[in-house]
Amino acid sequence: MFDLNKSGSSVMNKQERLSRQQSFEREAMLHLDALLKAANRIARPRLDAEDVVQETYLRAWKHFDSFEAGTNCRAWLFRIMFNVIKARSGTLAKRIETPIGEEIELENRPSNVLFFDPLKKIEGQEALSAATRLSPEHREVLWLVVVEEFSYREVAEILEAPVGTVMSRLHRARRELRRLLITDSKVVSGVRL
Amino acid sequence: MNCGETKDLIQLYLDNELDARSTLSMQQHLDSCSGCSRQLNILLFQDQALKQAARGEIIDSSRVRAGILSAIAQETQAETPHQTTNWLPTHWFKMAAWPRIAAAAAFVLIAAFLALRGGWMPGVNETVYAAVAADHAAHCSADAMMGAVNDPDELRQLIRASAKVDALPDLSAFGYGNPQGRVCKVGDAEFLHLVYYRNSQPPLSLFLRHHGSTLITEQLTALHSGNFNVVSVSQGGVDLLVVSSLTEDQTSSITRALASRLLQ
Ligand SMILES: [Zn+2]
Ligand SMILES: [Zn+2]
Numbered sequence: 001m002f003d004l005n006k007s008g009s010s011v012m013n014k015q016e017r018l019s020r021q022q023s024f025e026r027e028a029m030l031h032l033d034a035l036l037k038a039a040n041r042i043a044r045p046r047l048d049a050e051d052v053v054q055e056t057y058l059r060a061w062k063h064f065d066s067f068e069a070g071t072n073c074r075a076w077l078f079r080i081m082f083n084v085i086k087a088r089s090g091t092l093a094k095r096i097e098t099p100i101g102e103e104i105e106l107e108n109r110p111s112n113v114l115f116f117d118p119l120k121k122i123e124g125q126e127a128l129s130a131a132t133r134l135s136p137e138h139r140e141v142l143w144l145v146v147v148e149e150f151s152y153r154e155v156a157e158i159l160e161a162p163v164g165t166v167m168s169r170l171h172r173a174r175r176e177l178r179r180l181l182i183t184d185s186k187v188v189s190g191v192r193l
Numbered sequence: 194m195n196c197g198e199t200k201d202l203i204q205l206y207l208d209n210e211l212d213a214r215s216t217l218s219m220q221q222h223l224d225s226c227s228g229c230s231r232q233l234n235i236l237l238f239q240d241q242a243l244k245q246a247a248r249g250e251i252i253d254s255s256r257v258r259a260g261i262l263s264a265i266a267q268e269t270q271a272e273t274p275h276q277t278t279n280w281l282p283t284h285w286f287k288m289a290a291w292p293r294i295a296a297a298a299a300f301v302l303i304a305a306f307l308a309l310r311g312g313w314m315p316g317v318n319e320t321v322y323a324a325v326a327a328d329h330a331a332h333c334s335a336d337a338m339m340g341a342v343n344d345p346d347e348l349r350q351l352i353r354a355s356a357k358v359d360a361l362p363d364l365s366a367f368g369y370g371n372p373q374g375r376v377c378k379v380g381d382a383e384f385l386h387l388v389y390y391r392n393s394q395p396p397l398s399l400f401l402r403h404h405g406s407t408l409i410t411e412q413l414t415a416l417h418s419g420n421f422n423v424v425s426v427s428q429g430g431v432d433l434l435v436v437s438s439l440t441e442d443q444t445s446s447i448t449r450a451l452a453s454r455l456l457q
Contacts, residue, residue, distance in 0.1 A: 017269045024265065029258065036254045037247065046354075050257045057261040059340055061268070087340050087375040088347070089354070124246025131243055145208055146240045147247040152210055171204055178239060 024064050028057065031074045034148065035081055041132050042140050043085050052088065056081040075150060079158045082140070130180040138173035145170055194222040199229045207236050322434070324380040326421045329398040329436040332377060333388050341375040341388075348374050348387075355385045356401035356431055358455050364389050367447055369397055384434075399451070400434040413448055415441050424448040431455075 035056060039049035059080050060067070067076050131139055144155045145166075152170075156163045194202075194215075199222050205211045206219045223230045332338060342348050349361045351374050361372065369389035377386040377400075384400040391397070404427075416423045422444040425434040433455070435448045 021265060021269050025262070029261070032254050032258055032261075033252060036257060037250060037252055040252065041247070050260075053257050054260050054264075055340065058264055061261075061265050062339070084340055088342055088351070089376075124242045124249070127239060127242035128246040128250070131247075142243070143247070147244050152208065167204070170208075174204070174236060174239065177243070178235070181239065 020064060023069075024061055027069075027073045028060055028064070028077060031077050032057075034074065035077055038078070038143055038148070039081065039085075041128075042136065042143060043089075046089050047085065052081065052084050055084050059084065072154070074148075075154045075158060078144065078148070078150070079160075082158055082160075126181060127177070130177055133180060134173055134176055137169055138176055141166055141169045142173040142177065194218045196222075196226060196229055199223070199226070200232070203229070203233055203236065207233065207240065321380050321382060322416055322423050322425070325384070325398070325400045325434050325436055326423055328377050328379050328384075328386060328400075329388075329421065332375070332386060333396040333398055335373070335390070338373040338375065338388055341373040343371070343373045348372060351376075352385060352387075352401065355383075355403070357403040358401060358431060360455060362387065362399055362451050362455060364397070364447065364451075366450070367391075367443075368394075384432075395438040397435070397437040397439070397447075400432075400436070402432045403430055404432060413445050415445055426452045428452055 032053070036049060036053050039047075039052045043049050043052045056077060060077055063080075067073065131142060134142065140159065141155060144150045144158060145152070150158065152163050152166050155166045159166065161169075199219065202211060202215065202219060206216065211219060223233060342351050345361055352358050352361060355376060364370070364372075369391045371390045372387050374385060374387045376383055379386075379400065382402060384402045387399040387401070389397045389399070414425045420438055421436055422439065422441045423434055423436050424441070424444045424447075425432065426448055427433070433448065433452060435444055435451070437444045437447070439447075
């Protein structure tokens with residue numbers, strides 16, 4: 001399903017090329033909005049989201065023969081897109097992950113820090129803008145699981161990371177998102193105990 | 194299931210990753226434990242807010258759609274589907290099989306050699322020499338670099354971001370051009386891998402990496418094995434390795450020229 005090494009066929013008659021084009025438009029173009037939305041939130045501000053998506057589709061087109069019909073085309077496209085993002089952004093800077101033990105235990109905060117009703121309705125726009133402020137590796141995993149509803153295994157394939165890594169990043173991403181939402185609510189409401 | 198187990202599994206439950214049996218016992222616990230069900234609701238509300246906002250967002254994809262479709266249509270019209278690689282001499286494609294074999298040999302030889310000598314450079318350990326030779330062979334064809342950055346401005350950005358070097362290395366004096374770049378995992382480290390091409394010659398690779406060390410290894414270190422020479426230098430907090438099929442002298446003079454211009 002994810003074999004990117006197999007190259008597109010070189011000799012094709014015009015009829016074959018047209019029908020290949022049609023099935024590409026039918027199967028792959030369907031997911032354009034999903035990819036563009038994800039790129040908008042994940043690739044930016046470092047990369048141009050439209051550029052990333054366009055290159056993703058041109059690569060997908062070139063390798064469309066290696067995509068197995070009937071398998072998950074959306075996952076295939078996302079995987080290509082993350083390859084493009086990775087190739088384009090300098091990911092050399094060592095990524096720092098908070099060791100689990102050092103996480104702030106939200107439930108055990110000193111009571112005078114701030115007031116936040118954890119069950120109050122979270123505004124979608126707040127959540128979206130907070131998610132965009134997460135570190136790239138947190139927002140990508142959160143996006144793929146929560147918004148795109150990929151399984152852990154699919155996300156692991158898309159990001160080329162072990163499932164365990166996906167799970168721990170996701171855990172941290174959700175905590176970090178929650179921390180941002182609490183901080184935001186402090187700014188907005190100014191309510192303190 | 195108790196509260197501790199629930200805490201461990203709550204994320205998997207939320208994401209539908211639990212098997213049927215665990216799901217059932219999780220539900221039973223949640224029904225009887227207000228603490229855990231509150232925890233679940235916190236996560237659930239947060240996820241739902243994000244999902245609904247993201248999915249409800251309206252974006253305009255018409256421009257990128259038009260761009261993709263016209264590029265595809267153009268290609269479908271054309272006789273050869275893969276125009277992007279046409280500038281490469283066809284000659285190179287006939288040679289494309291050798292680098293992999295050479296890489297395997299290079300890896301073994303260099304690894305053995307380095308096991309005897311140990312590492313020299315602050316940022317580079319012995320496995321890196323072997324790994325860059327192997328990576329060069331795996332990535333130096335234009336097909337393997339597909340999706341790599343080749344726009345000069347973007348390349349400059351990539352080099353600045355990843356290696357903290359402020360210029361695009363220029364090898365035109367040596368006849369090499371059309372650089373493509375990508376970030377490659379080499380052994381345990383990530384390097385910026387730039388490939389330069391020259392008509393009817395095997396390509397040449399530069400590997401750049403920023404590191405924190407202030408140690409300087411100004412003299413070049415050269416390694417030869419089978420088909421490749423790897424010459425490295427570490428200066429100004431940057432490791433630079435040049436991998437080529439040229440002679441050791443030629444590879445060294447390229448490395449020296451680059452180091453004097455780039456790594457101050
Ligand atoms: Zn409980
Ligand atoms: Zn490479």
